[in-house]
Amino acid sequence: MKHFRKIHWLPALALASLATPVLALGTGSVLDGAAGPVTRQVEQSAERLVERRMARQVEERVETVSESFRNPLENLPAELPVLTKQGEVAFTEVAVEDGGRAVERQWLLTGTDEEIARLDQPGITLLKRQELAGLGLNLVRFRVSPELDSRQALQAILPKLVDRLDRNHIYSPQADEPPPEPQARSPRWQSLCSSPVRVGMVDTSIATGHPSFRQARVVQSRFLDVDGAKGQLSEPRAHGTAVASLMVGDLGNDSPARLPSATLFNASVFYDRNRNLSGATLGHLLEGLNWLSEQDISVLNISLTGPDNRVLATVIRNLLDRGLVLVAAVGNQGPAAPPLYPAAYPGVVGVTAVDDSNELYRWANRGEQVMFAARGVSVPVAAPEGGRVSDSGTSLAAPVVTAALACRLREASAEQAIEALIGTARDLGEPGRDRSFGHGLLDY
Incomplete structure (x- = not known):
């Protein structure tokens, strides 16, 4: 799944950008004289404001950088040609409904031989048919014409099959190969069992x-x-x-x-x-x-x-x-x-x-x-x-x-x-199973 590394240099950047006002508050002779206590209160309030401002800026910068790691798929173009090692276009990946991505105009269907035969219609081209014996399914992959490239359009011509077909969606480990950290953390785990699983x-x-x-x-x-x-x-x-x-x-x-x-x-x-x-x-x-x-x-x-x-x-x-x-x-x-x-x-x-x-x-x-x-x-x-x-x-x-x-x-x-x-499992968060930690931590 996505791997996000801590960005240790962001706080330093924020401090550098705010160095001037912080130094201005801490220099001069404002702590001297009869108005010292009042001046100190004003200065302390100003310092707290600056600190809050610094914290917000650091958080915003962390958010901006980590957001690019969190969901890099959002930065992909609406149409992305996928190339082979030899530089040939294998297929085109496109953005589809509900924010998903799929192979352009490709759909999958599981069914019997008789049901698959119903795909023999104008605007539908069979690409691959295979028996997935381990899954107990017959699978067919097919391409549709642009006017048939929606569930509503396919339902009109394949009303009895529409519940068993869907797009050839794209799945992702979400974040691959972000810039490596030079030193890994010290690990803390043991072998769980020596069984030949x-x-x-x-x-x-x-x-x-x-x-x-x-x-x-x-x-x-x-x-x-x-x-x-x-x-x-x-x-x-x-x-x-x-x-x-x-x-x-x-x-x-x-x-x-x-x-x-x-x-x-x-x-x-x-x-x-x-x-x-x-x-x-x-x-x-x-x-x-x-x-x-x-x-x-x-x-x-x-x-x-x-x-x-x-x-x-x-x-x-x-x-x-x-x-x-x-x-x-x-x-x-x-x-x-x-x-x-x-x-x-x-x-x-x-x-x-x-x-x-x-x-x-x-x-x-x-x-x-x-x-x-x-x-x-x-x-x-x-x-x-x-x-x-x-x-x-x-x-x-x-x-x-x-x-x-x-x-x-x-x-x-x-x-x-x-x-x-x-x-x-060690219960974390709200007592019992919750939406954040589930049943709790398995510390292995």
Whole structure:
């Protein structure tokens, strides 16, 4: 999820910009003479005003800088050509209704052969049809003409199918590769269990050559095909490497692998956009989830977010019905933002982030979808090029809960494992479960 680093130089800038009035208040002989007490009161009031002004300016500057990290997708153009490694246009990503983004004029449908046959109509072009056996679905991806590119238009010609089709939405880890901090914080965790658990994640590619994965067992498969002979999409590595390092990476010193004997299965579904942003089409995401569902994993980590989607909702429901435990980051759009998915789907374990003082991550989404909190602010993670960086976000809290559940699921059902974590969670915020911290902190 989005990783926002503390901007330590902002207070210094604010102090520099206000240095002149502060010095003016503190110089001269205004404290001398018969009117000293009154003058001191006036000066103290003026100093307090300046201090408040300084605090407001610092806060405004922090807000301005961190806002650009919090939701960089808002800065993307309405139409963004996505290129292959060879420089060919693979598809165009566009802004759509409700603030979401999707592949231009592409839709997805799940249905029977007979239902899919109803797509044979003017203005509809079938692009890809596939059986997702692990998900128990037949999926078709199709393109529509501009006049059919809305749910209302498709409902008019496909009234019996409209509830099972949706856009080929774009999902995102929200903030990729912000400027690295030169020194990561000192870690504070232990291995949770040495059981040979099997854990899944869907994310960017993992830099498996990083020294922290020297003893790890990582199996990954890439799902980044494009239509036609246009080459391959570029694979980012920062986000997936960070998330994986918090489960199976040995970062040295006091930060051993939480799951040292696990096998981690990763579905690489994200492509490079521009300016170090990445995205995943729902089509690629579903292919990755289908592969993961066939790997005999007990729990799946999903550190990505995006809009509600009828097809994705069906897939999540199918995975839950099959007994797979799903853990998802709640997102970093801020406390007033609407719910993000898949964390907000019923049955998914939604995770938020707190810092070392148990304060909620300032950009964490809030709502009924929050089930647990975990450390996710200024935590050390592996960097693709080697070494460590310090990152923040709900993306980094989710794998902590995933690892804890993986250990519990060795000897318990999904319901029992979740109940066990609820019993060990440290209540934060309002008494009982609340919209900010859920059941409380899992301090692993």
